Amino acid sequence: MSTIMKHTGHPSAEEQLRQRADVIRLQLTQGVSKPFKKIIDICSGDIHSVGMKPLTFVRQVVLAGCLCPNLLASDALPHDARQRAQKLLENCDGGSVGAYAESSGMAYVQRTVAKFISTRDDVPSNTAHIFITSGSIRAITVVLKLLAQGGAVSQTGVLIPVPFPYTLPRVLESVGSVPLPYLLREEAEWRIEMEVLHRALLSYKGHYWPRAIYISNPGNPTGHVQSRESIQEVIQFAAQENLFLLVDEVYQDTVFGVGCEFVSYKKVLAEMGPPYSHTVQLASVHSLSNGIMGECGLRAGYMELVNVDESVMLFAEALLCGDISTAITGQIALKVMADPPKPGDPSHCLYKQEVEYRQNTLKHNMYRTAEFFNTLPGFHCPPVQSGVFIYPRLTFSPKALTHAQGLGLEAGLWYCGRLLEEEGVRVGVSECVDEAGSHKSSWHLRLCVLMPPDALEEVLYCLQAFHCRILKEF
Amino acid sequence: MSTIMKHTGHPSAEEQLRQRADVIRLQLTQGVSKPFKKIIDICSGDIHSVGMKPLTFVRQVVLAGCLCPNLLASDALPHDARQRAQKLLENCDGGSVGAYAESSGMAYVQRTVAKFISTRDDVPSNTAHIFITSGSIRAITVVLKLLAQGGAVSQTGVLIPVPFPYTLPRVLESVGSVPLPYLLREEAEWRIEMEVLHRALLSYKGHYWPRAIYISNPGNPTGHVQSRESIQEVIQFAAQENLFLLVDEVYQDTVFGVGCEFVSYKKVLAEMGPPYSHTVQLASVHSLSNGIMGECGLRAGYMELVNVDESVMLFAEALLCGDISTAITGQIALKVMADPPKPGDPSHCLYKQEVEYRQNTLKHNMYRTAEFFNTLPGFHCPPVQSGVFIYPRLTFSPKALTHAQGLGLEAGLWYCGRLLEEEGVRVGVSECVDEAGSHKSSWHLRLCVLMPPDALEEVLYCLQAFHCRILKEF
Numbered sequence: 001m002s003t004i005m006k007h008t009g010h011p012s013a014e015e016q017l018r019q020r021a022d023v024i025r026l027q028l029t030q031g032v033s034k035p036f037k038k039i040i041d042i043c044s045g046d047i048h049s050v051g052m053k054p055l056t057f058v059r060q061v062v063l064a065g066c067l068c069p070n071l072l073a074s075d076a077l078p079h080d081a082r083q084r085a086q087k088l089l090e091n092c093d094g095g096s097v098g099a100y101a102e103s104s105g106m107a108y109v110q111r112t113v114a115k116f117i118s119t120r121d122d123v124p125s126n127t128a129h130i131f132i133t134s135g136s137i138r139a140i141t142v143v144l145k146l147l148a149q150g151g152a153v154s155q156t157g158v159l160i161p162v163p164f165p166y167t168l169p170r171v172l173e174s175v176g177s178v179p180l181p182y183l184l185r186e187e188a189e190w191r192i193e194m195e196v197l198h199r200a201l202l203s204y205k206g207h208y209w210p211r212a213i214y215i216s217n218p219g220n221p222t223g224h225v226q227s228r229e230s231i232q233e234v235i236q237f238a239a240q241e242n243l244f245l246l247v248d249e250v251y252q253d254t255v256f257g258v259g260c261e262f263v264s265y266k267k268v269l270a271e272m273g274p275p276y277s278h279t280v281q282l283a284s285v286h287s288l289s290n291g292i293m294g295e296c297g298l299r300a301g302y303m304e305l306v307n308v309d310e311s312v313m314l315f316a317e318a319l320l321c322g323d324i325s326t327a328i329t330g331q332i333a334l335k336v337m338a339d340p341p342k343p344g345d346p347s348h349c350l351y352k353q354e355v356e357y358r359q360n361t362l363k364h365n366m367y368r369t370a371e372f373f374n375t376l377p378g379f380h381c382p383p384v385q386s387g388v389f390i391y392p393r394l395t396f397s398p399k400a401l402t403h404a405q406g407l408g409l410e411a412g413l414w415y416c417g418r419l420l421e422e423e424g425v426r427v428g429v430s431e432c433v434d435e436a437g438s439h440k441s442s443w444h445l446r447l448c449v450l451m452p453p454d455a456l457e458e459v460l461y462c463l464q465a466f467h468c469r470i471l472k473e474f
Numbered sequence: 475m476s477t478i479m480k481h482t483g484h485p486s487a488e489e490q491l492r493q494r495a496d497v498i499r500l501q502l503t504q505g506v507s508k509p510f511k512k513i514i515d516i517c518s519g520d521i522h523s524v525g526m527k528p529l530t531f532v533r534q535v536v537l538a539g540c541l542c543p544n545l546l547a548s549d550a551l552p553h554d555a556r557q558r559a560q561k562l563l564e565n566c567d568g569g570s571v572g573a574y575a576e577s578s579g580m581a582y583v584q585r586t587v588a589k590f591i592s593t594r595d596d597v598p599s600n601t602a603h604i605f606i607t608s609g610s611i612r613a614i615t616v617v618l619k620l621l622a623q624g625g626a627v628s629q630t631g632v633l634i635p636v637p638f639p640y641t642l643p644r645v646l647e648s649v650g651s652v653p654l655p656y657l658l659r660e661e662a663e664w665r666i667e668m669e670v671l672h673r674a675l676l677s678y679k680g681h682y683w684p685r686a687i688y689i690s691n692p693g694n695p696t697g698h699v700q701s702r703e704s705i706q707e708v709i710q711f712a713a714q715e716n717l718f719l720l721v722d723e724v725y726q727d728t729v730f731g732v733g734c735e736f737v738s739y740k741k742v743l744a745e746m747g748p749p750y751s752h753t754v755q756l757a758s759v760h761s762l763s764n765g766i767m768g769e770c771g772l773r774a775g776y777m778e779l780v781n782v783d784e785s786v787m788l789f790a791e792a793l794l795c796g797d798i799s800t801a802i803t804g805q806i807a808l809k810v811m812a813d814p815p816k817p818g819d820p821s822h823c824l825y826k827q828e829v830e831y832r833q834n835t836l837k838h839n840m841y842r843t844a845e846f847f848n849t850l851p852g853f854h855c856p857p858v859q860s861g862v863f864i865y866p867r868l869t870f871s872p873k874a875l876t877h878a879q880g881l882g883l884e885a886g887l888w889y890c891g892r893l894l895e896e897e898g899v900r901v902g903v904s905e906c907v908d909e910a911g912s913h914k915s916s917w918h919l920r921l922c923v924l925m926p927p928d929a930l931e932e933v934l935y936c937l938q939a940f941h942c943r944i945l946k947e948f
Contacts, residue, residue: 327801329801
């Protein structure tokens with residue numbers, strides 16, 4: 001498994017598609033004729049780019065509070081939005097969002113996040129352990145740098161799932177960490193299998209220095225939601241093997257699978273009691289960009305560090321210092337995410353409606369899309385439990401495989417490349433592998449489905465037309 | 475000179491003051507009694523935090539365009555602000571500022587910046603060479619990383635001025651670059667003296683690998699504005715010595731000294747013609763945080779790369795990829811900075827008024843503050859030409875020096891520490907050194923003076939009261 005990242009070449013297929021999409025976009029602006037007017041990019045989970053509307057209250061508070069304080073005296077915004085904005089401005093230096101904030105974030109926002117976490121988990125959260133960052137990637141980078149600082153001769157090894165969030169390898173690469181993959185299997189519904197994890201770790205020992213295990217829960221791109229028992233097993237594993245737990249929980253507000261529930265690693269850790277609750281080091285990451293908010297462009301997120309030495313946290317702050325601070329507009333939106341309007345507030349009803357609309361749209365689109373793929377020959381799409389991605393498996397006919405091979409292309413790249421050229425639809429793609437890292441001649445596509453249902457239907461229409469053409473050809 | 479950074483201990487004095495200020499802030503929130511109600515922090519050049527108001531048009535466009543598109547149909551905003559916002563939204567994916575942008579910035583904003591530069595310099599600027607970043611520090615970091623990538627065994631050495639922008643050492647440290655100081659002398663009005671520069675470089679050769687020279691023009695914190703001739707000399711020096719020119723030009727819109735004019739390095743480079751114009755590698759950095767805009771909290775800036783290989787620029791983009799993208803709100807404000815309202819536009823008059831008010835306030839405050847310091851015994855403050863900082867020199871009496879020494883403190887830190895404790899005023903401080911790196915028993919304070927004149931008077935009142943107490947004691 002250790003060289004799986006190179007074998008599979010996933011990042012390269014994704015990267016090639018990205019570059020090609022950029023070229024096509026440029027051509028479209030130059031008037032080059034294409035069978036479509038614009039590229040629909042559904043590989044990244046950026047829901048605003050595919051037509052989801054922002055939550056009104058977020059924009060009103062950010063808007064009023066952040067930028068035009070003279071609106072605070074007018075009736076253009078609801079009372080509670082103005083009140084919030086007023087309070088936020090009082091917590092900005094000089095009463096302006098144009099001022100710098102502390103490197104680790106505005107104390108006011110940190111306090112709200114701590115309260116959000118303690119309410120969610122029924123476990124205390126310490127404001128001093130909350131770090132506001134420009135997003136989950138930045139938070140993960142800081143943790144990896146912290147781990148690297150404690151390092152001796154060998155590089156920091158990080159156990160990562162396969163499949164992984166498609167941005168992860170670049171993050172590890174940027175800080176010089178070594179990815180040490182552990183396999184998640186579709187046959188096991190993408191859950192973490194402890195025997196696989198143990199085998200993987202064993203195979204790396206002696207060659208690398210495994211320092212941390214990265215977990216994505218709810219799983220990106222698999223949509224799997226870990227059970228409390230599974231989380232306990234992983235925590236025990238981390239404790240035994242002295243691994244830092246780096247947990248990406250950015251899809252916590254998008255769990256819709258029947259009988260599924262998001263439980264945070266921090267909550268389970270606290271419930272397990274000593275020695276675990278006092279020793280296992282944990283970083284939990286959340287962000288404004290993913291899930292229901294989808295405010296990618298505002299750039300904000302947070303991480304909470306648990307059982308991490310005070311001196312290490314000081315160092316985390318020093319690392320964040322290089323960033324000066326996360327954009328205040330994003331921090332304000334984060335504040336709203338952690339503390340939405342309450343029942344009785346003038347904006348509560350609309351906020352609730354908008355969130356429910358998104359959750360219902362997500363659920364509806366997931367079922368619709370899974371059903372769609374399951375009717376297409378070659379595709380297999382089990383039900384998804386959470387997240388914004390659907391992750392169908394595509395098995396190619398021998399004829400199609402031979403054809404792609406003849407062109408010198410991996411079959412998945414060939415398929416998605418043609419989809420991009422012919423329909424203007426960009427999806428993510430990765431090859432299926434087994435525990436030994438061998439190819440399995442089938443591929444997973446990755447599609448973000450949180451978009452207005454009519455936009456989804458357009459995409460499905462394109463996909464169907466395209467897939468039928470391919471079937472006919474091969 | 476090579477160990478000047480350690481000798482002087484500047485970063486540590488600044489850092490100690492910062493930490494102490496944080497503690498005092500916390501105490502104030504906890505109700506601890508102090509001789510002041512809040513800390514006035516004038517060391518960082520964050521003008522909004524000291525009461526300067528934002529430019530209305532920036533906020534209206536960011537506001538309308540960015541966050542509440544339904545305002546586009548109302549009369550709450552001027553026509554041109556709504557039009558701009560509309561256009562900006564059309565250039566966001568999905569018509570929302572909630573969507574991701576390209577790592578190197580929104581193409582629409584890049585184009586505007588390129589046009590701004592070519593108009594300013596009367597020299598073409600290529601959109602593909604413009605990189606939008608979250609600020610000047612991020613831009614400098616990316617350039618230093620690029621230089622380090624080409625590196626062999628030894629670390630990348632970067633010639634830096636002394637005095638330097640106070641955030642610079644941390645940036646160099648974060649990427650493992652070695653600072654190689656060259657002295658600027660107050661007696662020479664802080665201009666770059668070529669013989670000093672040559673001597674400095676010579677002393678480093680053989681020990682380090684000097685790869686770049688960092689220039690701050692207009693000078694931070696000195697306020698010196700380089701002449702065209704001085705820039706030519708530095709370019710020739712960089713060409714001879716094969717150094718990358720890393721030019722921080724963030725204070726370009728704050729030149730007020732009589733007979734002074736901002737001329738960009740890029741313009742001079744182009745005017746010099748071949749071989750210089752085609753070979754000398756240059757990065758020019760500008761930002762939204764400094765100077766007249768002062769929108770620190772929105773986090774945006776840009777850099778232009780000149781004569782840099784295409785493959786290196788691709789790598790710059792890859793480095794910026796880790797950031798996903800600069801917050802869109804900041805990018806939109808950057809767009810306004812590069813393309814302000816034009817004569818005839820409904821918002822032009824107010825915009826012009828607001829900018830002129832700032833420029834006049836800056837000029838007035840500079841003269842006022844210089845005059846103020848020149849009446850205080852122990853202080854010497856020559857006229858300043860640009861920027862938002864004043865940089866008076868303070869010479870201590872032998873008695874005061876002995877007293878500080880008795881407390882185990884550098885005199886500058888002792889003085890500024892007491893100022894912070896007794897008056898709640900935080901200023902920057904650095905020790906004067908000569909070319910050999912020896913101490914000169916006098917110190918420079920660094921104060922941002924771009925603030926409302928009445929706020930400035932309050933600060934000066936505190937400074938005077940404090941200084942008189944010190945004089946009486948010593």
